[in-house]
Amino acid sequence: SNSPLNTTPTHSFDAKGFCTACGAYKPAEIISASHHPEMCEKHNGYYAIECAGNLYWLAEQVNAGNTAINAVLASNIVINGTLEYDETDANNALQWTPIGYYNSANDKLLYSGNFDGNGKTIRGLCIIDTSCNYVGLFGANGGKIENLGIVESHIKGNKYVGSICGYNLGGIITNCYNH
Numbered sequence: 001s002n003s004p005l006n007t008t009p010t011h012s013f014d015a016k017g018f019c020t021a022c023g024a025y026k027p028a029e030i031i032s033a034s035h036h037p038e039m040c041e042k043h044n045g046y047y048a049i050e051c052a053g054n055l056y057w058l059a060e061q062v063n064a065g066n067t068a069i070n071a072v073l074a075s076n077i078v079i080n081g082t083l084e085y086d087e088t089d090a091n092n093a094l095q096w097t098p099i100g101y102y103n104s105a106n107d108k109l110l111y112s113g114n115f116d117g118n119g120k121t122i123r124g125l126c127i128i129d130t131s132c133n134y135v136g137l138f139g140a141n142g143g144k145i146e147n148l149g150i151v152e153s154h155i156k157g158n159k160y161v162g163s164i165c166g167y168n169l170g171g172i173i174t175n176c177y178n179h
Contacts, residue, residue, distance in 0.1 A: 011024050011026075013026045013053060015051070016051055016052040016053055016078070016079075017050075017051035017052055017053020017054055017056075017057075018052070018053045018056075025053040025054070025056040025057035025060060026051060026053035026054055026057060027054070027057050028047035028048055028049055028050070028054040028057055028058060028071065029047065029048055030045060030046070030047055030048070031043045031044060031045065031046050031047070031048050031072065032044070035048065036048050036074055039072065039074065039118075043070075043072045043116065045070065046070040046071055046072045046114070046116070047069065047070065047071040047072070048071075048072060048074040049071050049072065049073050049074060049077065050074045050075055051075075051077065052077055052078065052079045052094075054077075055077055055079070055122070056096075058071050058099065059096075059097055059098070059099045062099045062100055062109075062111055062113075063097065063099065063100070063101070063109065065109070067100065067109060067110060067111055067112045067113065067143075068112045068113045068143075069113045070113045070114045070115070071113070071114075071115050071116075072115075072116040072117075072118050073116070073117050073118045073120035073122075073148070074118070074120075075120060076120045076121050076122075076123065077120070077121070077122045077123065078123045078124055079093075079094055079096065079122065079123065079124040079125055079126065080093040080094055080123075080124030080125075080126055081124055081152075089154075090126055090128055090154035091128065093124065093126040093154070094126065095126055095127060095128065096125050096126055096127050096137070098127070098134065098135055098136055098137065098138060098139030098140075098166060099111050099137065099138045099139060100138055100139045100140040100141060100142075101134055101139045101140055102133075102134045102139065102140040102160075102167050102169070108140055108169075109140065110140045110141060110142035110143070110169055110170075110171070111138050111140065111141050111142065111143045111145075111171070112142045112143045112171075113143045113144075114143060114144045114146075115138075115143065115144070115145045115146070115148070116146055116147055116148075117145075117146065117147040117148025117149065117176065118147055119147050120147075120148070120149070121148075121149040121150070121151045122137065122148070122149070122150050122151070122153070123151050123152050123153070124152060124153060125137060125150055125153035125154075125155065125163070126153065126154050126155070127154070127155045127156060127157060128154065128156045129156065129157055129158075130156055130157065130158055131158055132157045132158055133157060133158050133159045133160050133166070133167075134157075134159075134160045134166040134167045135155060135156075135157030135158075135160065135161045135162075135166045136155065136161065136162040136163055136164055136165045136166040137150060137163065137164055137165065138164065138165040138166070139165075139166050139167065140165075140166065140167045140168075140169060141165045141167070141168045141169070141171035141173065142168075142169050142170045142171045143171050143172075144171065144172045144173075144174075145164060145165065145171065145172070145173045145174075145176060146172075146173070146174045146175050146176065147174075147175045147176070148164060148175075148176045148177075149176065149177050149178070149179060150163040150164060150176075150177075150178045150179075151178075151179045152179075153178075162178075163178035164176045164178065
């Protein structure tokens with residue numbers, strides 16, 4: 001029989017960067033002279049986060065052990081609609097798994113890269129897990145997070161809960177806000 005040499009599945013990504021067939025996340029591309037050349041000088045070699053799928057891909061990479069990955073928001077990211085005060089909408093929203101973790105068994109996987117929000121926002125971040133500690137966009141940070149806004153989001157956890165970061169252990173967080 002004729003079997004293909006490349007068995008990597010073909011994905012059909014929607015506008016948010018999620019595969020409509022299997023739910024896979026759209027991999028982020030590295031900034032270079034041909035991909036976002038306007039950002040190349042400051043962020044050469046960083047991954048450009050252009051959609052929600054790219055952000056979920058980044059979390060997947062870091063939580064698999066690639067903790068020093070560098071990324072920059074290339075546009076405002078919308079994960080869900082406005083979630084600030086509506087518990088029903090939040091319960092039905094796409095949930096977020098924090099980047100990096102730290103737990104009661106003292107297992108830790110700290111994000112150690114550079115994440116530049118580039119003055120952009122992430123809208124509709126949703127975490128509802130009242131048994132979880134170290135909750136936020138970043139669960140545990142030992143790297144550098146800067147220039148980022150989290151807006152119209154819904155975040156609930158047990159202890160160490162924040163919008164940008166639940167637990168900052170030796171990391172640097174500057175020019176960030178939650179609204």
